[in-house]
Amino acid sequence: METPLDQLIKRLSRLPGLGPRSARRAALHLLKNKQTMMLPLAQEMADVAHSVKTCVTCGNLDLTDECHICHDPKRDLTRLCIIEDVADLWAMERAGVFSGSYHVLGGTLSALEGRGPAELGIDRLLSRIQNSEITEVILATSATVDGQTTAHYIAEKLSNSEVSITRLAHGLPVGGELNFLDEGTLAQAMRARSKL
Amino acid sequence: METPLDQLIKRLSRLPGLGPRSARRAALHLLKNKQTMMLPLAQEMADVAHSVKTCVTCGNLDLTDECHICHDPKRDLTRLCIIEDVADLWAMERAGVFSGSYHVLGGTLSALEGRGPAELGIDRLLSRIQNSEITEVILATSATVDGQTTAHYIAEKLSNSEVSITRLAHGLPVGGELNFLDEGTLAQAMRARSKL
Numbered sequence: 001m002e003t004p005l006d007q008l009i010k011r012l013s014r015l016p017g018l019g020p021r022s023a024r025r026a027a028l029h030l031l032k033n034k035q036t037m038m039l040p041l042a043q044e045m046a047d048v049a050h051s052v053k054t055c056v057t058c059g060n061l062d063l064t065d066e067c068h069i070c071h072d073p074k075r076d077l078t079r080l081c082i083i084e085d086v087a088d089l090w091a092m093e094r095a096g097v098f099s100g101s102y103h104v105l106g107g108t109l110s111a112l113e114g115r116g117p118a119e120l121g122i123d124r125l126l127s128r129i130q131n132s133e134i135t136e137v138i139l140a141t142s143a144t145v146d147g148q149t150t151a152h153y154i155a156e157k158l159s160n161s162e163v164s165i166t167r168l169a170h171g172l173p174v175g176g177e178l179n180f181l182d183e184g185t186l187a188q189a190m191r192a193r194s195k196l
Numbered sequence: 197m198e199t200p201l202d203q204l205i206k207r208l209s210r211l212p213g214l215g216p217r218s219a220r221r222a223a224l225h226l227l228k229n230k231q232t233m234m235l236p237l238a239q240e241m242a243d244v245a246h247s248v249k250t251c252v253t254c255g256n257l258d259l260t261d262e263c264h265i266c267h268d269p270k271r272d273l274t275r276l277c278i279i280e281d282v283a284d285l286w287a288m289e290r291a292g293v294f295s296g297s298y299h300v301l302g303g304t305l306s307a308l309e310g311r312g313p314a315e316l317g318i319d320r321l322l323s324r325i326q327n328s329e330i331t332e333v334i335l336a337t338s339a340t341v342d343g344q345t346t347a348h349y350i351a352e353k354l355s356n357s358e359v360s361i362t363r364l365a366h367g368l369p370v371g372g373e374l375n376f377l378d379e380g381t382l383a384q385a386m387r388a389r390s391k392l
Binding site: 004063 | 199200201203204207208210211212213214218220221222223224225226227230233234235236237238239240241242243244245247248257258259281282283286
């Protein structure tokens with residue numbers, strides 16, 4: 001017979017980063033801290049599930065229909081950064097290197113997983129770019145095959161428009177050691193070398 | 197300003213095995229699966245927090261005041277296994293090698309953390325052993341300094357009683373490679389070697 005505790009552990013183990021073993025540990029930690037962890041966490045999860053919305057403009061997750069980035073008058077509306085996922089948007093914001101607006105695709109084109117331009121809402125993205133003051137589109141999809149295919153597809157669709165299209169630089173990660181780097185990155189870093 | 201989402205991520209990151217990065221990933225996974233993950237998980241957590249109790253006899257966590265192990269007429273009541281934590285009890289049950297009953301100490305003696313015999317309820321344990329049909333006490337505390345100190349303390353307290361006191365064998369873990377093993381374990385394994 002499966003107890004509620006077993007069910008809880010099972011569901012926790014389906015979270016990314018947790019397996020059966022760490023889910024048990026997490027469940028036990030929650031049980032030992034009912035008042036300070038378990039009940040507040042349950043409450044916060046229910047609250048967030050009910051209050052967080054997807055931004056109608058960029059696809060970010062926030063408490064308002066239009067997210068705080070799209071709503072911020074200080075953001076540069078001439079630059080649009082296209083990313084795959086909300087996690088990528090968060091990463092960009094943590095780095096604090098971009099002051100424009102975003103567009104979350106929600107994934108990449110993938111023949112294998114049956115995601116085409118319609119699923120990613122490419123038409124909606126193109127009309128967003130056309131009906132705006134955007135002058136630069138930064139393609140910041142992952143450096144994977146699917147990510148680059150998606151970037152190329154969008155670049156082609158925009159080739160007739162006036163906007164300038166850029167992509168993130170490829171090369172050595174900061175703090176990365178050469179001998180741990182894959183050949184692809186090394187080749188890119190060599191090709192795009194700059195004068196000191 | 198800290199949003200409810202930030203709060204949720206912060207609390208998730210306090211779970212054992214999760215850090216800030218994986219907490220964000222988990223939160224995003226929950227948000228993307230509101231109906232199948234986030235809301236059920238919130239509900240299950242609240243349910244379990246309200247329904248799970250600590251067994252009055254052994255200290256196990258279960259849905260009944262006396263846990264299903266203490267309640268099981270098929271368990272051997274002459275053997276008592278003393279462990280530090282509920283997680284250890286779960287591990288023993290998963291291994292399925294013990295059919296007696298348990299006693300969860302809830303930690304070890306620790307001068308550093310200010311846990312003495314009173315905090316672990318050693319008196320309650322001793323009176324439980326005296327007023328029972330227990331003939332063997334298995335000290336299954338961790339092979340750490342604190343764990344072994346606790347085991348020795350309990351063994352000393354029981355030295356005048358009739359029960360036989362045993363401890364788990366120390367040695368090579370199954371599948372363990374000799375060159376990855378610490379010297380202490382290796383020494384124990386050599387000392388306790390057995391004839392083939």
